[in-house]
Amino acid sequence: MLYRPRLPEVIARLVDDPAAEWQRLLDAIAAARQEIEALHRHALGQVGREEAAIFEAHLLFLEDPTTLDAARATILAESLNAEAAWQRETEALAATFAELEDAYLRARAADIEDVARRVLRRLMGVAPPALNFAAPSVLIAADLSPSDTARLDRAQVLAICTELGAATAHSAIPVSYTHLDVYKRQGRGSAAAVAAAVAAAEQGMKDTIPLQARKGRASYLGERSIGHQDPGATSSYLILNALLEAIGE
Numbered sequence: 001m002l003y004r005p006r007l008p009e010v011i012a013r014l015v016d017d018p019a020a021e022w023q024r025l026l027d028a029i030a031a032a033r034q035e036i037e038a039l040h041r042h043a044l045g046q047v048g049r050e051e052a053a054i055f056e057a058h059l060l061f062l063e064d065p066t067t068l069d070a071a072r073a074t075i076l077a078e079s080l081n082a083e084a085a086w087q088r089e090t091e092a093l094a095a096t097f098a099e100l101e102d103a104y105l106r107a108r109a110a111d112i113e114d115v116a117r118r119v120l121r122r123l124m125g126v127a128p129p130a131l132n133f134a135a136p137s138v139l140i141a142a143d144l145s146p147s148d149t150a151r152l153d154r155a156q157v158l159a160i161c162t163e164l165g166a167a168t169a170h171s172a173i174p175v176s177y178t179h180l181d182v183y184k185r186q187g188r189g190s191a192a193a194v195a196a197a198v199a200a201a202e203q204g205m206k207d208t209i210p211l212q213a214r215k216g217r218a219s220y221l222g223e224r225s226i227g228h229q230d231p232g233a234t235s236s237y238l239i240l241n242a243l244l245e246a247i248g249e
Contacts (some may be wrong), residue, residue, distance in 0.1 A: 007120055012084035018076045025071060025082040028122035033062060035118060054111065061108075061115045067093050083123045090116035114145040194244045201237040205229060 015021045036058050043052035061067075067089050074085040090112060098109040121128060131148065133156040208230035212223055 007117060007126060008124060010083045010087045010120065010124075011081075013081050014079045015075075015081050016079075018079050021080075021082045022072055022075050024123065025075070025086055025119075028082070028086075028119050029062060029068075031122045032115070032118045033059065036062065036115075057108070058111060058115050061093075061112050062119070064093065083120060086119055086123065087116065090119075110145065117145075191244070194240065198237065198240045198244050201240050205234050205237045 036055050040052055040055035040059075043055060070092075071082075071085045071089045074080055074088065075082060078085075094109040094112040094116070097112060098106055100106045118128075120126075131152055136156050206229070209227060211230070212226045
């Protein structure tokens, strides 16, 4: 399945009632908050508290007072529509994070963009793109946001191939979870489930070799990262393999 979500272009326009436009933005943010909270609850049950914590960060970005105050001031002072004001301020916030020296904080720019798109969809009346599969499939995408990943039915995803995402542990972990879930439902035992996860993680690890790292410390190498196995994906494989060996002892 080829996944290429697109939002319509945001057109800046003047509005007759700036106060009502500000309320439109608040309503969209409230709806986005409910969606993120639902994703957080879903992720808690699927991947655990540590991985689900990213959506707690999304809520913080969504309700960042500096961004909200700036968007409100822009709407009221310029009589600008909510879409254009929100996009302007969130793009500025994402650009600030993208310029930080710390690799982890710099990568949070993508989370801000994810949150910004969610609110824009609400403002523009655009439904989130479907990620439903009629049969087990390989998902091909330019990139996947945390929100996209959380909505996946892991039992229907055989593999994930992204063009722009970082070649990190995230390339190996989702497919590993898929095999664990499938084997668990089939009642084939913990050892068989972990062995399948190890095989999937190993393949995910190898699949990072031809990729150029776009985020994280490996991104500093640029094209020189191509042809090298990603350390994060390798760590995921080694952890799962160590678990398999422990079960076998």
